[in-house]
Amino acid sequence: MEKYFEVLCMCPLFRDIAHWELTKALRCLNARVFSFEKGEAVMNESEPAKYVGIVLTGSFQIVRTDFFGNRSMIANLVPGELFGESFACAGVEVVPVSVLASEAAEVMLIDCLKISHSCSNACQFHQQMIDNLLQIVAAKNLVLHQKIEVTSKRTTREKLMAYLMLQAKQFGSLEFEIPYDRQELADYLEVERSGLSAEIGKLRRQGVIEADRNRFKIYKPFDV
Amino acid sequence: MEKYFEVLCMCPLFRDIAHWELTKALRCLNARVFSFEKGEAVMNESEPAKYVGIVLTGSFQIVRTDFFGNRSMIANLVPGELFGESFACAGVEVVPVSVLASEAAEVMLIDCLKISHSCSNACQFHQQMIDNLLQIVAAKNLVLHQKIEVTSKRTTREKLMAYLMLQAKQFGSLEFEIPYDRQELADYLEVERSGLSAEIGKLRRQGVIEADRNRFKIYKPFDV
DNA sequence: TTCCCTTTGTTGAAATTTCAACATACAAAA
């Protein structure tokens, strides 16, 4: 378990929890580590919402697939990030999304009830973790607001530019990589892949952006 | 302040806080009540995110307006519901939305920092409120997921039916009222009002739904 | 290198949405 300490120390769930207490905490929480191959699911739609997952290595994608098989990309998760916590904390019976490994990856799963319920050992860290969880869940809210901001645009071009500008802002640079391939980006923007490719081509020819696979560069930020 | 006790007791923020403690809590939190006319804003985009609002009477709408004036409807709030808490808890500087009174309405505003920071009087309820906040913010997450589920559909017809089915499910009846007029519903679904009206007309003629102003009735739940 | 498979780009037709403009219905005020 020790080899994951570096990630766990950076994980916002354990913020302000002393290093020496972390080992005890993980045992108390009955934290367990699982490995996944690319494409495998940690959670599937309609499974009970009991666990909080912490990405240790690799990356995962939160995806929602509707009745007709249409896929919607919600978010990409990198080491240190959590998933499942909102559903567990809201007390819903089943999760409405799937969490898929986008490459070989590892997660730590914790029973969410163990976080909020103080254990018989009277561990001190529970309260701190609840405070942390509140911040994390609130931050997740912002991520969803952001997706809504992007997808509320009416054209593929506007959606794409809105997304790229946000990425540029977050990276602090007009040149950056995104965690999605074309199909995944289309699923995030809620548009057709072919239409997205066409639009990227047009923006490229117009000299607004440069795009090579998942690497983008914005030339004219305001030519939306 | 006493006249609002009934709403406040139902408000999830004060869940499991004794009735006798509520008065003390409100004073400790420096809670203040404000009134608004229809259309007035409690919060405006780009204002600091410090306050948690509790709807006391009337109703409010959470709205986001982009650079070009396109309006996006996020949610409708009725008495007992909160707003602003996610932004305050996530520690963002400014709120990314506006909160507008959709009729004459009253809110109670609380400085969010006062909730998490125990006061010098060593009030007992702070911890309970943080637990409550966590559940509330997590539930907000579900509301956003729901909006994403609806708006991720590709056609106006599918979006509308997805929304109506969700409403029917929440009401526990195929006949119900929605809190939006046509323009507001279009802003929620992220479609054009005229196209929405046209689609409602078509569904009506096809005998799938009945619609009179904001009153809907679904006849054939699965003819999407 | 060649082969194979996946990803990305392209294209044209069909379907859908947006946009602008106007008609109608409804409700409040005069």
Add this chain to the structure above:
DNA sequence: TTTTGTATGTTGAAATTTCAACAAAGGGAA
């Protein structure tokens, strides 16, 4: 009752997206 203003419905043309099908490019494995 009439007037007035707002909400809703309708319509056709222009713009955009979807869909299906295929082409081109890239990356690994043999």
